[in-house]
Amino acid sequence: MKILSPALSQLARLRLGRLDYFMQYPLEVQEMVFQQLLGSGQYTEYGKRFGFSRILRVREYKKAVPICNYDSIKSYIERIMAGEQNLLWNTPVKWFAKSSGTTSDKSKFIPVSMESLDDCHFRAGRDVLSLYYRNFPDSDLLTGKTLVIGGSHQVNQLGENSFFGDLSAVMLQNMPFYGQMVRTPDLSIALMDEWEEKIERMASTTIRENVTSIAGVPTWTLVLIRRILDLTGSRDLLEVWPNLELYVHGGVSFSPYRDQFLSLTRSRPMNFLETYNASEGFFAAQDDLVQGEGLLLFLNHGIFYEFMPMEEYGKEDPETLQLEEVETGCNYALVVSTNGGLWRYVVGDTVTFTSLAPYRIRVTGRTRLFINAFGEEIILENAEQAGAATCAATGAIVNDYTAAPVFPGAKGKGHHQWLFEFSVPPSDLEQFGKVLDLELQSLNSDYEAKRYKGIALSPPVLELLRPGTFNAWLKTKGKLGGQHKVPRLCNDRRWVEEILEFREGLRP
Numbered sequence: 001m002k003i004l005s006p007a008l009s010q011l012a013r014l015r016l017g018r019l020d021y022f023m024q025y026p027l028e029v030q031e032m033v034f035q036q037l038l039g040s041g042q043y044t045e046y047g048k049r050f051g052f053s054r055i056l057r058v059r060e061y062k063k064a065v066p067i068c069n070y071d072s073i074k075s076y077i078e079r080i081m082a083g084e085q086n087l088l089w090n091t092p093v094k095w096f097a098k099s100s101g102t103t104s105d106k107s108k109f110i111p112v113s114m115e116s117l118d119d120c121h122f123r124a125g126r127d128v129l130s131l132y133y134r135n136f137p138d139s140d141l142l143t144g145k146t147l148v149i150g151g152s153h154q155v156n157q158l159g160e161n162s163f164f165g166d167l168s169a170v171m172l173q174n175m176p177f178y179g180q181m182v183r184t185p186d187l188s189i190a191l192m193d194e195w196e197e198k199i200e201r202m203a204s205t206t207i208r209e210n211v212t213s214i215a216g217v218p219t220w221t222l223v224l225i226r227r228i229l230d231l232t233g234s235r236d237l238l239e240v241w242p243n244l245e246l247y248v249h250g251g252v253s254f255s256p257y258r259d260q261f262l263s264l265t266r267s268r269p270m271n272f273l274e275t276y277n278a279s280e281g282f283f284a285a286q287d288d289l290v291q292g293e294g295l296l297l298f299l300n301h302g303i304f305y306e307f308m309p310m311e312e313y314g315k316e317d318p319e320t321l322q323l324e325e326v327e328t329g330c331n332y333a334l335v336v337s338t339n340g341g342l343w344r345y346v347v348g349d350t351v352t353f354t355s356l357a358p359y360r361i362r363v364t365g366r367t368r369l370f371i372n373a374f375g376e377e378i379i380l381e382n383a384e385q386a387g388a389a390t391c392a393a394t395g396a397i398v399n400d401y402t403a404a405p406v407f408p409g410a411k412g413k414g415h416h417q418w419l420f421e422f423s424v425p426p427s428d429l430e431q432f433g434k435v436l437d438l439e440l441q442s443l444n445s446d447y448e449a450k451r452y453k454g455i456a457l458s459p460p461v462l463e464l465l466r467p468g469t470f471n472a473w474l475k476t477k478g479k480l481g482g483q484h485k486v487p488r489l490c491n492d493r494r495w496v497e498e499i500l501e502f503r504e505g506l507r508p
Contacts, residue, residue, distance in 0.1 A: 149216025
């Protein structure tokens with residue numbers, strides 16, 4: 001390990017030249033990626049269907065190939081999972097990243113080719129190290145290990161040559177040997193799906209390691225850290241790992257968690273680095289840890305980007321923009337073509353550009369109403385379906401509702417807060433909440449994982465509003481009637497807090 005670390009550190013620094021190249025020539029690099037993708041895709045069933053071999057320019061590609069989502073290509077993915085190949089990508093696809101589902105499915109399975117692993121996810125992981133070394137040239141990060149807090153699902157075998165799991169599990173299973181040498185815990189622990197035992201074993205084994213960095217979703221990371229502090233009797237995480245210097249995070253907004261993480265390292269603040277890594281690809285990472293505004297868009301990682309103005313979203317034939325056409329401050333739906341076999345695929349995230357030289361983005365939300373404060377990815381369809389099933393089971397009738405996250409405090413865990421108005425209230429509001437919770441778990445695997453035994457996410461808390469409260473609130477905003485609606489889900493608390501404050505003013 002001591003021999004390997006300086007070599008890895010030097011390689012990470014050498015990668016900076018390639019990062020600088022795509023920052024200096026972004027349009028040329030994206031054109032090269034586009035041509036490479038078409039060259040591979042033309043031999044697939046999908047490529048033949050849409051005439052990839054006849055396409056020379058991006059405008060021809062946009063005209064010939066439709067915008068798609070998961071439901072559009074689900075039949076192809078199911079066939080690949082059953083063993084067929086050369087459908088979406090021209091090399092064998094054996095791995096699938098499981099993530100929260102669509103309207104019609106509890107989970108979706110994104111194909112992961114070896115090219116997308118090697119040239120996208122793993123390359124981007126190395127680039128994150130390079131960016132960190134640019135910010136901190138004297139860092140000793142690779143003299144220790146990275147504590148990787150992986151996903152909540154064990155890798156599962158679909159067939160003789162087909163496997164699925166959380167993206168983090170897929171990456172851990174396929175990580176090169178040098179990556180395995182600089183991470184902890186052991187793979188047998190990292191891939192466990194029993195979270196209570198997993199947390200215990202991660203805590204007990206990593207205490208003895210020289211951990212210099214941590215990577216994971218804030219929710220599970222805090223659960224593990226608190227357990228480690230309990231086991232050691234420490235108040236400062238640096239008493240356990242004196243060389244700890246970096247926390248790499250992504251997937252949910254870090255703002256509600258920053259102060260908690262800072263309080264865990266009182267003697268010397270950690271550095272924080274944000275990434276944007278999804279099942280569909282590793283898209284961006286923070287390159288400036290001082291200013292911290294925006295994430296550098298990775299342009300030479302096997303992904304060709306398009307950006308759909310939000311006014312185009314939902315149209316039958318929406319227009320998309322290329323990099324040279326985007327503007328700062330505008331909200332775009334992210335559309336990608338990838339070396340995993342996704343073609344003009346709507347990821348579901350919205351981004352805005354904070355810089356055009358280099359191209360930096362900030363994730364602003366989802367194309368649909370959602371709550372994803374803890375990695376649970378509750379979308380509007382989940383809420384509507386769960387609410388309808390809960391009403392059917394309890395005999396209640398809902399007039400209106402909204403929901404938002406409650407972020408964890410120093411000791412308490414996070415949870416969801418729901419505000420309900422009923423025309424026919426349930427006989428037992430607590431039971432209504434329990435049924436709602438179970439229905440959401442049945443619809444959304446990410447929420448189910450976070451709710452598992454209440455380790456990361458506590459049960460939802462319901463508030464009963466008097467009839468007419470929502471309409472009275474809308475009226476004060478000049479939005480009563482017409483197409484105006486109560487916002488169903490929000491990833492922050494601005495609406496819920498406003499409504500609760502308004503409710504207090506209504507009380508006699």
